[in-house]
Amino acid sequence: MRLSLGPILYLWSRQTIEDFYQQHIDSAVDVIYLGETVCAKRRSLKPAEWIELAKELAKSGKQIVLSTLALIEAGSDLSSVRQLCNNGELLVEANEMGAVQLMADQKLPFVAGPSLNIYNAYTLKQLHNQGLTRWVMPVELNAETLADILSDAESLGFRDQIETEVFSYGRMPLAYSARCFTTRYRNISKDNCQFVCQDYPEGLPMDSQEGEAFFNINGIQTQSGRIQHLLPHWHQMQELGVDLMRISPQPQHTGEIIKRYNEVIKRESQDTDIQQYLSAPACDGYWRGQSGMDYIATSEQH
Amino acid sequence: MKLVCPAGNYPMLKAAVDNGADAVYIGFKDDTNARHFAGLNFNDGTAQKAVKYAHDRGAKVYVAINTYPQPAGWKRWQKAVDVAADIGIDALIVADTGVLAYATEKHPQLDRHLSVQGSATNVEALRFYKEQFDIQRAVIPRVLSMAQVKQLADNSPVELEVFGFGSLCVMVEGRCLLSSYATGESPNTCGACSPAKAVRWVETPTGMETRLNNVLIDRFNADEKAGYPVVCKGRFTVEGSTYHALEEPTSLNTLELLPQLQQAGIKAIKIEGRQRSTAYVSKVVKVWREAIDSCLNNPQAFSAKSQWMQDLASVSEGTQTTLGAYNRPWQ
Numbered sequence: 001m002r003l004s005l006g007p008i009l010y011l012w013s014r015q016t017i018e019d020f021y022q023q024h025i026d027s028a029v030d031v032i033y034l035g036e037t038v039c040a041k042r043r044s045l046k047p048a049e050w051i052e053l054a055k056e057l058a059k060s061g062k063q064i065v066l067s068t069l070a071l072i073e074a075g076s077d078l079s080s081v082r083q084l085c086n087n088g089e090l091l092v093e094a095n096e097m098g099a100v101q102l103m104a105d106q107k108l109p110f111v112a113g114p115s116l117n118i119y120n121a122y123t124l125k126q127l128h129n130q131g132l133t134r135w136v137m138p139v140e141l142n143a144e145t146l147a148d149i150l151s152d153a154e155s156l157g158f159r160d161q162i163e164t165e166v167f168s169y170g171r172m173p174l175a176y177s178a179r180c181f182t183t184r185y186r187n188i189s190k191d192n193c194q195f196v197c198q199d200y201p202e203g204l205p206m207d208s209q210e211g212e213a214f215f216n217i218n219g220i221q222t223q224s225g226r227i228q229h230l231l232p233h234w235h236q237m238q239e240l241g242v243d244l245m246r247i248s249p250q251p252q253h254t255g256e257i258i259k260r261y262n263e264v265i266k267r268e269s270q271d272t273d274i275q276q277y278l279s280a281p282a283c284d285g286y287w288r289g290q291s292g293m294d295y296i297a298t299s300e301q302h
Numbered sequence: 303m304k305l306v307c308p309a310g311n312y313p314m315l316k317a318a319v320d321n322g323a324d325a326v327y328i329g330f331k332d333d334t335n336a337r338h339f340a341g342l343n344f345n346d347g348t349a350q351k352a353v354k355y356a357h358d359r360g361a362k363v364y365v366a367i368n369t370y371p372q373p374a375g376w377k378r379w380q381k382a383v384d385v386a387a388d389i390g391i392d393a394l395i396v397a398d399t400g401v402l403a404y405a406t407e408k409h410p411q412l413d414r415h416l417s418v419q420g421s422a423t424n425v426e427a428l429r430f431y432k433e434q435f436d437i438q439r440a441v442i443p444r445v446l447s448m449a450q451v452k453q454l455a456d457n458s459p460v461e462l463e464v465f466g467f468g469s470l471c472v473m474v475e476g477r478c479l480l481s482s483y484a485t486g487e488s489p490n491t492c493g494a495c496s497p498a499k500a501v502r503w504v505e506t507p508t509g510m511e512t513r514l515n516n517v518l519i520d521r522f523n524a525d526e527k528a529g530y531p532v533v534c535k536g537r538f539t540v541e542g543s544t545y546h547a548l549e550e551p552t553s554l555n556t557l558e559l560l561p562q563l564q565q566a567g568i569k570a571i572k573i574e575g576r577q578r579s580t581a582y583v584s585k586v587v588k589v590w591r592e593a594i595d596s597c598l599n600n601p602q603a604f605s606a607k608s609q610w611m612q613d614l615a616s617v618s619e620g621t622q623t624t625l626g627a628y629n630r631p632w633q
Binding site for chain 2: 070071072073074075077078081096097098099100101102104115117118119120121122123124125126127130138139140141144145148149151152172174175176177178179181184185204205206207208209210211212214215217222224285286289290291292293
């Protein structure tokens with residue numbers, strides 16, 4: 001089992017982004033994904049600058065992957081994605097089918113991000129034929145379905161040619177819209193958004209009227225209000241053949257989370273508790289085949 | 303520009319055909335389609351009857367097999383594709399790449415449309431489906447503005463179909479997991495959003511509460527009409543303010559954009575609402591038939607008649623209708 005650091009999902013300043021990667025380039029993660037996946041208007045780094053930063057980080061020896069936008073609307077959005085796909089050097093995480101096509105055109109390998117709908121091994125095989133070498137399971141699937149998909153991939157003869165990654169820690173991306181919910185909250189128009197999502201480096205919690213953490217607003221993306229935490233299930237993942245556990249960057253404590261995850265998967269510790277680092281309740285329901293917001297695991301499950 | 307209309311059962315199909323639908327789309331009685339609701343949809347026998355009724359009157363029948371099969375259910379999706387082909391339907395409406403691959407291989411002669419649940423919003427994504435599965439048409443998500451629809455249509459390798467009327471999803475279709483996060487079931491996995499079995503209506507001294515898997519979705523005063531607790535349409539609290547944080551209950555109506563859609567080269571207009579009634583289908587199809595004919599006859603002179611708009615408003619969910627993303631009212 002290895003660890004990956006997912007793309008930053010929030011709008012952080014250029015300085016914060018550079019500091020963040022400086023801080024984590026020597027951490028225990030093997031793979032780092034970077035790029036703007038949520039909103040094309042965000043320009044702390046332009047596509048060319050993401051590529052430049054990625055190439056710089058790649059000198060560390062870690063695998064650096066450029067992640068593409070999950071929702072393409074305007075022609076200019078597609079140009080940004082094309083720029084990343086044509087970077088000429090680094091692996092790309094395709095987050096919608098357009099990026100898949102752009103990579104397949106060049107006969108280059110790609111990672112299928114969590115917002116690509118891969119629910120069965122037949123779909124996985126089609127994408128593998130186009131160059132998929134790794135996939136991040138859609139967050140709403142569970143352990144049993146993953147086992148079935150990988151077993152079918154075995155029967156279809158390509159299981160050993162792909163890696164599997166699971167979104168294991170962080171607020172899960174759940175939906176995308178043309179509409180920006182952060183500007184809606186601030187009563188301003190999306191066209192004149194003034195980048196107000198920069199005021200919410202971990203998104204805007206959206207609770208039920210009874211104060212229950214439900215969703216989290218992040219511009220045009222809606223995230224889980226609770227924080228996915230699958231470390232207690234890592235052993236089961238290992239047995240199923242999961243290669244990578246993804247940790248999604250948060251403004252606070254990402255380093256401590258990586259350290260805790262790493263100690264457990266390296267069997268240096270069995271302490272999976274991260275309570276002190278959480279800004280919202282944890283959840284693991286999707287993995288167990290329940291509602292995504294459910295949570296039961298509190299200690300390592302064998 | 304063709305008119306594609308919903309039918310959740312045989313009487314609705316007849317109503318759609320009788321009122322001028324060019325094509326009617328239906329689904330089977332299981333989770334292979336995105337309107338998997340109790341009491342709705344077609345078994346093999348009624349589907350066959352539906353095809354005969356439509357074909358006898360010059361209308362086409364499309365079958366939506368537009369959810370995402372997991373391995374345990376794969377055979378149901380295969381069977382749905384095979385049955386649809388056997389009974390002589392005119393096109394499949396598919397979202398899942400694996401199902402598209404199966405249909406292309408097994409029934410190459412049967413037309414394939416990419417469902418709105420396939421979330422293709424750009425020319426490269428459309429090219430993927432065209433090159434891999436030779437799709438004839440794609441239904442595009444309701445997130446693009448009119449200018450973006452036009453740009454896409456100018457460059458699209460396949461015919462485009464857009465939504466004209468009905469309930470409005472504020473999220474990109476096929477990429478919304480809010481329902482399974484709350485209830486364990488989503489449109490992608492189960493063909494259901496905010497499923498009825500997770501819903502509770504609770505009378506309280508101050509009014510009605512609606513809950514989804516016990517989470518409070520909304521609270522209504524005695525003078526408010528309590529709406530079904532669709533997960534994105536509740537009133538939630540953000541930094542102390544309680545409001546419709548994601549979406550107010552509204553309906554989509556793009557009737558007045560018909561000349562622009564026609565000029566953009568849009569090949570078909572889709573009406574939403576397989577879960578609605580026969581009366582809904584009759585009324586909506588009749589209006590849209592007249593409107594499309596009027597637009598095709600003389601696009602320059604086209605204007606949305608007030609009677610049409612009144613008729614459509616009378617069957618809209620929520621109290622207001624909107625052009626949705628087409629004119630980006632929120633921008």
